[in-house]
Amino acid sequence: MAVIQRFGIVSVARINAAISLVIGLVLSVLWILFTGVTGVARGIDGGAIGSAAMHGAGGLVVIIFVTIVYAVVGFIAGALVALLYNVAAGWFGGIEMDLAD
Structure with missing residues (x-):
């Protein structure tokens, strides 16, 4: 038995930051996709149309910000x-582990 002391x-x-960065990137992209779909639905229902470029730029900022914050x-x-x-x-005492050769 080996023990992690x-x-x-x-x-x-660093490892946790890298894992969190990937999770933040995935979640922010999913969030943008979800809000984009709901934004299109609102536009179809008579909401404000014409701010697609603004939403695109805002989405990029959200992706960058969320990813950095998660990291x-x-x-x-x-x-x-x-x-x-x-x-x-x-x-x-540390965690005991049985390691293979």
Whole structure:
């Protein structure tokens, strides 16, 4: 049995940021697609038409902003979790793992 005694805080934070960045990108694209569909439906129902370029630019800003925010929050959360794990592992021992050759 191998025991994980401590995690590198920055390495865990980087990996978590990368994963969160991808999740943020996917969710923001899905959000834009969903709001675009509902926007078209509102236009068909007599809502304001003619602001497609404005919605497109706004959608790009949302995708960039949400993706960056997810990555930053993911980095902070990853660092915090790694730090807390290291403290807890010092008190109670690390996680035991059975590793194959």
